[in-house]
Each structure stands twice: as structure tokens, then as C-alpha cells.
Amino acid sequence: MTTRAMPDHAPISPSLWRATLSGLSGSLVGIGLARFSYTPLLPAIIAAGWFDPSAAAYLGAANLAGYLGGALLAAPLASRFRTAAVLNAMMLLATAAFFASAWPIDFAWFFVWRFASGLAGGVIMVLAATSILPHIAPARRGLVSGAIFMGVGLGIAASGTLVPLLLRQGLSETWIGLGMLSLVLTALAWGGWPKHAASGTAAHHPHAPRPSLRLRALYVEYGLNAAGLVAHLLFLVDYVARGRNEGLAAGAEYWVLFGIGAVLGPVISGQIADRIGFGATLRLAFVIQAIAVLVPAINPNEVALMLSSFVVGAFTPGIVPIVLGRVHELLPHAPAQQKAAWSRATTSFAVLQAAAAYGMSYLFAHDGGNYALLFILAAAATLLALVIDLAAGRSRR
Structure with a gap:
């Protein structure tokens, strides 16, 4: 993918639309599904006797705590590893969290995986769009960033439509179904991330203003x-x-x-x-x-x-x-x-x-x-x- 500066009104190339699709898939998995699918699952988790109401609420908070951790960890990860590799790894982590949640071994097990899903979402939120938008002409960045974060909205919509349908098959089956969807989206995003940093300032600024x-x-x-x-x-x-x-x-x-x-x-x-x-x-x-x-x-x-x-x-x-x-x-x-x-x-x-x-x-x-x-x-x-x-x-x- 080219790293040259883009003219203000340059058209969006097919490779950049492909990157945008990866960004949408990442926000859908890491934020849309990993966070918002838990809300309609909460009553079912309590009704099935997996956890009592107070424990279930703490498990919801674990995702928020993980999200904060991911936001703090994103920059150090990106400085040590290729951003595309980090994003792929985080989508895999969120996917693994869905599958792991199908077996409520104990509170600690579930807490760790809810935290992991939040951490993945925080890293994806920080890195996905910022790896793509520098390659986009300034006049098109609103459109592209909107398309990337539409994945969050799709996750909210899925929380009210897809999850109730999956719950008809059972609670464990719902988590597995979400994991399968996340796995498909991860495969869709895998090869689309920009391979190189955009032109501009150096990658590291030890004395940034x-x-x-x-x-x-x-x-x-x-x-x-x-x-x-x-x-x-x-x-x-x-x-x-x-x-x-x-x-x-x-x-x-x-x-x-x-x-x-x-x-x-x-x-x-x-x-x-x-x-x-x-x-x-x-x-x-x-x-x-x-x-x-x-x-x-x-x-x-x-x-x-x-x-x-x-x-x-x-x-x-x-x-x-x-x-x-x-x-x-x-x-x-x-x-x-x-x-x-x-x-x-x-x-x-x-x-x-x-x-x-x-x-x-x-x-x-x-x-x-x-x-x-x-x-x-x-x-x-x-x-x-x-x-x-x-x-x-x-x-x-």
C-alpha cells in the first residue's frame, strides 16, 4: 500500500476500501459484539443460574475495565509490533473470549475472558482507524472513519436482534454462535490492514511537544x-x-x-x-x-x-x-x-x-x-x- 501523501480530493483506492472493511469488522467484533452483546445476555445468564445478579453485573464491569486497559496498552504494543499484527491478534483474542464464555467454569474464568474481550476492544478502538486514516485524503476521512465505526452501531443493532434469536438455541450455543461470527469477521479483516505507516512524521517522538x-x-x-x-x-x-x-x-x-x-x-x-x-x-x-x-x-x-x-x-x-x-x-x-x-x-x-x-x-x-x-x-x-x-x-x- 502506498505511503505517499494523498491529495485532498484523491479518490479512495480499492485497497483502502479493503482496509476500511477491515476497520469496520474490527470495530464490530471488538466493540459492537464484545461489549453490547452482553446486555441482552445478562438476563439469560442470571436465569440459567450461571451467576447471581451482583456477580453478573461485576462481569459486565470487567469489560469496561479491560477496555481502559486496552486503551492504555495500544500505543506500547504498536511501538513494538506491526499494527496489522496487533489488530489481528486482538480480533483473535475477542473471538477466543466468545468461545471461552460458553463454559462458565467459575467466576474467575468468566471475569478473565470478559476483561480480555474489553482489552481487545480498547486496543482495536485506538489502532484500527488511526492505521487507516493517514492514507485517506483529508476530504474523505469523515466518510471512511464513519464507515469504520459503523461496526459499533451494527453491534448494538445485533444485540437487540441476533442475540435473542441465538438464545432460542441455548445460552452456551449463543456464545458459540457469536464466536463463529467473530471468527468469520476476523478472517475477513485479516489481510486488509495497511501494511506500512503513512508518510509524515517519524514513528517515534521522544521529544514531542x-x-x-x-x-x-x-x-x-x-x-x-x-x-x-x-x-x-x-x-x-x-x-x-x-x-x-x-x-x-x-x-x-x-x-x-x-x-x-x-x-x-x-x-x-x-x-x-x-x-x-x-x-x-x-x-x-x-x-x-x-x-x-x-x-x-x-x-x-x-x-x-x-x-x-x-x-x-x-x-x-x-x-x-x-x-x-x-x-x-x-x-x-x-x-x-x-x-x-x-x-x-x-x-x-x-x-x-x-x-x-x-x-x-x-x-x-x-x-x-x-x-x-x-x-x-x-x-x-x-x-x-x-x-x-x-x-x-x-x-x-
């Missing part, structure tokens, strides 16, 4: 945005089913809308960013997302809640190509620095999302199940991200 104020602000904004998504990710279905007394079937329908939005969101946001720039798209995203997140707090009608579910679903993976593109805007022609910055941003996302998940769960358990408070806090986190971005934009350093 300190991040700019805007870049450091972006890390905080991305973390706050992650916190702003948690209310819908954790409580949307429960809010509809119990908070509005509409039942689990209705809650599942809103989750399907959430999943549809998640599939379309990355491509839509990426194409908008190609037209108006990633910085402007990021601020627009914060505004729209804050409004959509706040909707359930004001006891909306059915149409408003449907829009809220779809829009927040779209931004759950849709914010990723926007922030990654913004990193590239702030660090042009510096692939190694871009990768390091994206690792820091992913770490910030993982830390604040996990903190918000535990914090909101605590509040919900201790304030009588106040759904409105959770959505208000989530919207406030997103608005704070907007304020920080505007303030950093006006600062001159």
Missing part, C-alpha cells in the same frame, strides 16, 4: 460526552418499561430505534464533518445530543421519545469519527502523534463513562429511582463539553 490547549480540552470533552451517553445506554429501556409503565416489549422497541440510529450515525456524522469541518460538527453534535438526552426528563410524548432514542443512538458511535477527525485537524501530518492523542482521548472516554455508569447507578439506587435526574445530569455533562470547547476555541496560546 506538549499537547495544545485545544487538544487537552478535547480529551475532557470526549470524556464528558461519554458520561452524557450513559443515561440512555443504561436506563432507556428501564425508563420506558417501568418509569412510563409501558412494559418490556415497548422498551425493546425503543432500543431497536436506538440501534438503527447507531448504525446510521457514524456515516452521517462523518459526511457532515467532511462538508463543514470536524470542529464545527463537534459543537453541533454537542448541542443536538444535549437536547436529545434531556427529552426523557420532561415526560415527552411518544414521538419525542422516539426521536430521542434514535438521535442518542446515532451519537453513541457517531461521536467517535467526529472526535478522531478533530484530533487529525489539530495534529495535521503527524500520524504518530495522532495515534498517541487518540489513545489519550479513548482513555478519557473509558474513565468517565465507567465513572458515570457507577455514579448514576448509585444515585438511582439511593434516590427512589429518579429517572429525570439521571437524564438531566447526562445533558449537563454534554453541555459542559460544549462550554469547554467554546472556551478553548476563544483562547489563544
Whole structure:
């Protein structure tokens, strides 16, 4: 694969579309399936007596902890081994975790494999797109990054459709089925990753300059945005089913809308960013997302809640190509620095999302199940991200 700098409007070659397909497959396996398929599996795991509710919840948290570890480990791995080899290995690790989870030997066994699946996802999130986008012309990076992260949305959609179908065959069979799908996607991605680093700065920067104020602000904004998504990710279905007394079937329908939005969101946001720039798209995203997140707090009608579910679903993976593109805007022609910055941003996302998940769960358990408070806090986190971005934009350093 060529490593020459690409003209701004150069067409995307077949080999780069092949790399994009590998990126989509990687995000689908490492994030989409490895993280989001556990949510619909959780009731079945408890009902089958594999683990009690509290242990099952801790196993869900193991994936988040592994994801944080993967985000921190990605850069050191990429500095020692070829990025393509690391990505292939992580997809194999996530695949192995699916097969291993079909046999609940004990809590420690399951915890290790849930952690491993999260670690694989964290590494893939940091390395997949950053290995591909430097080869893409700047005017096409929004489209390509959106296509890569559409895999996350496909995983969310699969969590509400494919997993319930597999569960009809049994719980162990479901894990094996997910492993088989992951294995196919791994084989599809295997030979498509870029073989060489893109041209630009050297691969290693022992004396790289300190991040700019805007870049450091972006890390905080991305973390706050992650916190702003948690209310819908954790409580949307429960809010509809119990908070509005509409039942689990209705809650599942809103989750399907959430999943549809998640599939379309990355491509839509990426194409908008190609037209108006990633910085402007990021601020627009914060505004729209804050409004959509706040909707359930004001006891909306059915149409408003449907829009809220779809829009927040779209931004759950849709914010990723926007922030990654913004990193590239702030660090042009510096692939190694871009990768390091994206690792820091992913770490910030993982830390604040996990903190918000535990914090909101605590509040919900201790304030009588106040759904409105959770959505208000989530919207406030997103608005704070907007304020920080505007303030950093006006600062001159």
C-alpha cells in the first residue's frame, strides 16, 4: 500500500476500501459484539443460574475495565509490533473470549475472558482507524472513519436482534454462535490492514511537544460526552418499561430505534464533518445530543421519545469519527502523534463513562429511582463539553 501523501480530493483506492472493511469488522467484533452483546445476555445468564445478579453485573464491569486497559496498552504494543499484527491478534483474542464464555467454569474464568474481550476492544478502538486514516485524503476521512465505526452501531443493532434469536438455541450455543461470527469477521479483516505507516512524521517522538490547549480540552470533552451517553445506554429501556409503565416489549422497541440510529450515525456524522469541518460538527453534535438526552426528563410524548432514542443512538458511535477527525485537524501530518492523542482521548472516554455508569447507578439506587435526574445530569455533562470547547476555541496560546 502506498505511503505517499494523498491529495485532498484523491479518490479512495480499492485497497483502502479493503482496509476500511477491515476497520469496520474490527470495530464490530471488538466493540459492537464484545461489549453490547452482553446486555441482552445478562438476563439469560442470571436465569440459567450461571451467576447471581451482583456477580453478573461485576462481569459486565470487567469489560469496561479491560477496555481502559486496552486503551492504555495500544500505543506500547504498536511501538513494538506491526499494527496489522496487533489488530489481528486482538480480533483473535475477542473471538477466543466468545468461545471461552460458553463454559462458565467459575467466576474467575468468566471475569478473565470478559476483561480480555474489553482489552481487545480498547486496543482495536485506538489502532484500527488511526492505521487507516493517514492514507485517506483529508476530504474523505469523515466518510471512511464513519464507515469504520459503523461496526459499533451494527453491534448494538445485533444485540437487540441476533442475540435473542441465538438464545432460542441455548445460552452456551449463543456464545458459540457469536464466536463463529467473530471468527468469520476476523478472517475477513485479516489481510486488509495497511501494511506500512503513512508518510509524515517519524514513528517515534521522544521529544514531542506538549499537547495544545485545544487538544487537552478535547480529551475532557470526549470524556464528558461519554458520561452524557450513559443515561440512555443504561436506563432507556428501564425508563420506558417501568418509569412510563409501558412494559418490556415497548422498551425493546425503543432500543431497536436506538440501534438503527447507531448504525446510521457514524456515516452521517462523518459526511457532515467532511462538508463543514470536524470542529464545527463537534459543537453541533454537542448541542443536538444535549437536547436529545434531556427529552426523557420532561415526560415527552411518544414521538419525542422516539426521536430521542434514535438521535442518542446515532451519537453513541457517531461521536467517535467526529472526535478522531478533530484530533487529525489539530495534529495535521503527524500520524504518530495522532495515534498517541487518540489513545489519550479513548482513555478519557473509558474513565468517565465507567465513572458515570457507577455514579448514576448509585444515585438511582439511593434516590427512589429518579429517572429525570439521571437524564438531566447526562445533558449537563454534554453541555459542559460544549462550554469547554467554546472556551478553548476563544483562547489563544
